[in-house]
Amino acid sequence: MSSLAQLSEASVSLADRPVLQAASLSVSAGEMVGVIGANGAGKTTLLRALLGLAPLTGGTARLQGREVAHLSDAERASLVAYMPQERRVAWSLPAWRIAALGATDRPAGAARDAALAGLARVGLANLAERGVLDMSGGERARVLLARLLITHAPLMVADEPTAGLDPDAQFLALERLREKATGGRAVLVTLHDLTLAARTCDRLIVLANGRVLADAAPSLALSSANLARAFQLDGALIDTPAGPVVAARRLV
Amino acid sequence: MTVPRQTLFLFFGLLVLAAVAVAVGETALSGAQYRQAFSDPGSPPGEILWSLRAPRVAVAALVGAALGLSGAVLQGLLRNPLAEPGVLGVSAGGGLGAALAIALGLAAVSGAVELAALAGALAAGALVAFASARFREPETLILIGVAISAFGGALTALVFNFSPSPVTSAEVLSWLMGSVANRDWSDAAWALPPMALGLALCLYARPGLLMMTLGEETAALSGLPMARLRAAAVAGAALLTGAAVAASGVIGFVGLAAPHLVRAGARNDPAAILAPSALAGAVLMVVADLLARILPTEVELKLGVVTALFGAPVFAAIAWRAAKSWRS
Numbered sequence A: 001m002s003s004l005a006q007l008s009e010a011s012v013s014l015a016d017r018p019v020l021q022a023a024s025l026s027v028s029a030g031e032m033v034g035v036i037g038a039n040g041a042g043k044t045t046l047l048r049a050l051l052g053l054a055p056l057t058g059g060t061a062r063l064q065g066r067e068v069a070h071l072s073d074a075e076r077a078s079l080v081a082y083m084p085q086e087r088r089v090a091w092s093l094p095a096w097r098i099a100a101l102g103a104t105d106r107p108a109g110a111a112r113d114a115a116l117a118g119l120a121r122v123g124l125a126n127l128a129e130r131g132v133l134d135m136s137g138g139e140r141a142r143v144l145l146a147r148l149l150i151t152h153a154p155l156m157v158a159d160e161p162t163a164g165l166d167p168d169a170q171f172l173a174l175e176r177l178r179e180k181a182t183g184g185r186a187v188l189v190t191l192h193d194l195t196l197a198a199r200t201c202d203r204l205i206v207l208a209n210g211r212v213l214a215d216a217a218p219s220l221a222l223s224s225a226n227l228a229r230a231f232q233l234d235g236a237l238i239d240t241p242a243g244p245v246v247a248a249r250r251l252v
Numbered sequence B: 001m002t003v004p005r006q007t008l009f010l011f012f013g014l015l016v017l018a019a020v021a022v023a024v025g026e027t028a029l030s031g032a033q034y035r036q037a038f039s040d041p042g043s044p045p046g047e048i049l050w051s052l053r054a055p056r057v058a059v060a061a062l063v064g065a066a067l068g069l070s071g072a073v074l075q076g077l078l079r080n081p082l083a084e085p086g087v088l089g090v091s092a093g094g095g096l097g098a099a100l101a102i103a104l105g106l107a108a109v110s111g112a113v114e115l116a117a118l119a120g121a122l123a124a125g126a127l128v129a130f131a132s133a134r135f136r137e138p139e140t141l142i143l144i145g146v147a148i149s150a151f152g153g154a155l156t157a158l159v160f161n162f163s164p165s166p167v168t169s170a171e172v173l174s175w176l177m178g179s180v181a182n183r184d185w186s187d188a189a190w191a192l193p194p195m196a197l198g199l200a201l202c203l204y205a206r207p208g209l210l211m212m213t214l215g216e217e218t219a220a221l222s223g224l225p226m227a228r229l230r231a232a233a234v235a236g237a238a239l240l241t242g243a244a245v246a247a248s249g250v251i252g253f254v255g256l257a258a259p260h261l262v263r264a265g266a267r268n269d270p271a272a273i274l275a276p277s278a279l280a281g282a283v284l285m286v287v288a289d290l291l292a293r294i295l296p297t298e299v300e301l302k303l304g305v306v307t308a309l310f311g312a313p314v315f316a317a318i319a320w321r322a323a324k325s326w327r328s
Helices: A043-051 A073-079 A095-103 A108-121 A137-149 A167-182 A194-200 A224-231 B003-023 B031-039 B044-078 B090-103 B112-134 B138-161 B166-177 B185-214 B216-220 B226-248 B254-263 B274-294 B303-326
Strands: A003-014 A017-028 A032-037 A058-063 A080-083 A155-159 A186-190 A203-208 A211-216 A233-240 A243-250
Touching: A003 A043, A003 A186, A017 A043, A017 A058, A017 A186, A032 A043, A032 A167, A032 A194, A032 A224, A043 A058, A043 A080, A043 A155, A043 A186, A043 A203, A073 A080, A080 A137, A080 B216, A095 A108, A095 A137, A095 B185, A108 A137, A137 A155, A137 A167, A155 A167, A167 A186, A167 A194, A194 A243, A203 A224, A211 A224, A224 A233, A224 A243, B003 B044, B003 B274, B031 B044, B044 B138, B044 B185, B044 B226, B044 B254, B044 B274, B090 B112, B090 B138, B090 B166, B090 B226, B112 B138, B112 B185, B112 B226, B138 B166, B166 B303, B185 B216, B185 B226, B185 B274, B254 B274, B254 B303, B274 B303
Parallel strands: A017 A211, A032 A186, A032 A203, A080 A155, A155 A186
Antiparallel strands: A003 A017, A003 A058, A203 A211, A233 A243
16 A cells, blocks of 8 residues: 555644644555544644644654645645645535535536535435535535545545534545545545444554544454553443444443 | 626726716716717817816816726735725825925926825835735735825825925815826826726736635635735736826825725636626716716815715715625
8 A cells, every 4th residue: 555645753833832742643545544532632743734624743744655745735735635624615606616615626517426426325325405604514524525425635634524514414424525535535534423433444543642642443443551541531342243342431 | 687787887887987987077968069069079178078078077087097907906915895996095196296396385286196106006016015025914904005095195194294385285285085087088098008008917817806705815825926926916006096086186096996896797706707896886986977077066075075975974874784705
């Protein structure tokens, strides 16, 4: 597997406070990697560092072997697509127009077709003409996911793609991303639901206080020791007929 | 209404209103006089139509289009329905430039006040552009714009304070209230080059406005050269506003209202809204100037007063209705 995205010993400071410290990771084509960690652990900063959106105070961020800071805007866009945690849409454009912003590299007709197909994939086929500000937060989040899914970028990065979604839509969103990984893309997501993370990701990166605590298959990454250190949880990953489940309670 | 249909409707509406604005005025003309104006443009009725009213209508339309376009570009760039050249201090910069020039006795020098207004607007625009490169959050930029606007207003008040004579004060005040009275074709010609350049910059920035709908980070990763597009949008809006302030003085409300009048018709598309916003701005100004001329008041109303007096309540009503479509 070739590495599409790589962070090496990357550090980021915000207002002189270190939020990412010597973090390393690699994401390859065909795999879905999850980033988990408590609030403020540095998950979003890790993604932003990799995408060249957060300036590094140390280390390097590379996309397809090239330093992200040296890529042109167009080159970077051809390598990676990003769905930020920020879900604010400024104007109430029809859903398909928002989704079509993932296909600006295609002619208008093809972009519209791709957008409609993308909306159907996230279960919003009948809301294509609705203004996105007339939708619920969860529906809007799915429109933004559709935009991500129809891009041609080999690396797809999504910051909490399941936030605000109902349980069914959470499964749906991760299934759609999973399909992209199976189809040969590289997918990097941050997640809060540890059970969903265990079930959908090939590998999990556990962050605690800006440092990578573990980078391993879910069964190893979600060890009781890591759950305690990263989340202050007393818990374990349990296999059930429906799939693995993280059972946990607060450490007191 | 689709965008092309709305644009066509506004375009023909503007043509009709402009024709009415040229035909109607304080001096009533008879049918024979209208015929004479067409057959002999050099005749007295011809002079009234083609040398007094037509250039005035043309300047009003140009200024309105510039303000409407500038407002639409700034609202799209800043993702904010409140953004407009007035809010960002660009108009205040133009007003200050003109006030300084008048106070320094340059009113008699042809083109000096206009150039000073353009320079003032561009200086304020440069400050906004500098701030926009430094701070990416639209709210921060709007707050900085409000500060620039307040500071420009304070400096203009200072000019009043030190103004050498009441005559100068009156001149500055009259200028700040905005008017297209007594404009001739040279004023329209003078305004065109900076407006054309501003238009070109705004058209260049257009794809970035649509992508900004999804926010700074998505736009940054869209492959568009956002830093350049942002600079072009701010510079274009500043040039358009500067040229408008230079041609007519400070006129509020049009830059804010024009985009909102057409936003629903453009299905809230911040890029498709540019042409209809410009046309709506032109319509608003032509109508406002017509009202200023034909309302039976002892002294002709100032254009800026009319736009604010009639426009603000109308705008409040639109805002009331449209609030839902802006942001949840």
